[in-house]
Amino acid sequence: MKAISSASVIHVSNLPASLSYYCDILGFSEDFRFGDYVGLLHGNVLVHLNGQTNQGIKKIPGGAHLCIDCDTVDSFYEQIKAKGALITVTLDDRDYGMRDFGVNDPDGNTLVFGSSIV
Numbered sequence: 610m611k612a613i614s615s616a617s618v619i620h621v622s623n624l625p626a627s628l629s630y631y632c633d634i635l636g637f638s639e640d641f642r643f644g645d646y647v648g649l650l651h652g653n654v655l656v657h658l659n660g661q662t663n664q665g666i667k668k669i670p671g672g673a674h675l676c677i678d679c680d681t682v683d684s685f686y687e688q689i690k691a692k693g694a695l696i697t698v699t700l701d702d703r704d705y706g707m708r709d710f711g712v713n714d715p716d717g718n719t720l721v722f723g724s725s726i727v
Contacts, residue, residue, distance in 0.1 A: 614655065615655070616648070616655040616656065616657050617655075617656050617657065617675050618673075619656060619657065619658055619673045619675075619714070619718050620659045620667070620670045620672070620673070620716075620718075621658050621659065621660060621661075621670050621714070621715075622661060622670040622715075622716050623660075623661075623716075624645055624647065624658060624660035626715055627658050627714060627715060627716070628647060628649075628658065630714055630715055631649055631656070631658065631714065632649070633692070634689055634693060634694050635651070635689055635694065635712070635720070636651060636685075636688075636689070637649035637650060637651045637656065638650050638651070640655065644660075644662070644663060645659070645660030645661065645662040645663040646658070646660065646663045654677055656675070670717075671716040671717035671718055672718070673718040673719065674718070674719045674721075675718075675719070675720045675721065676709075676721045676723065677720060677721065677722050677723070678723065678725075679722050679723065679724050680724060681724055682700060682708055682709060682710065682722050682723055682724050683700065683708075685722060686700040686710050686722070694712045695712055695713045695715075696710065696712055697712060697713050697719065698710055698711035698721070703723075706725060706726055706727040707723040707724065707725060707726060708723060708724055708725075708726045709721050709722060709723025709724070710722060710723070
């Protein structure tokens, strides 16, 4: 078996509000929509938002934590900060060899964007 790709599913309490945040603030674009379930893309990163009325597995919104590797983060950080991103960890160089920062979505799901400095 050769794994080809992956999609993280993030459970949200208000799909329209989350879509607005992910697209308008964080720069994702909508890839597909199936009822209360939406696929989003940012470069090669695929994230699925699962709304409250979607069938299937239910998780409590706010429990996701994703780390997204980027080529550079400085300009992206400034861009989304100016748009009102919910910054939880400011941009800085870390001891573990990354330059990264963290944001939350409206439900408290966390996305960390970073690039290697090693």
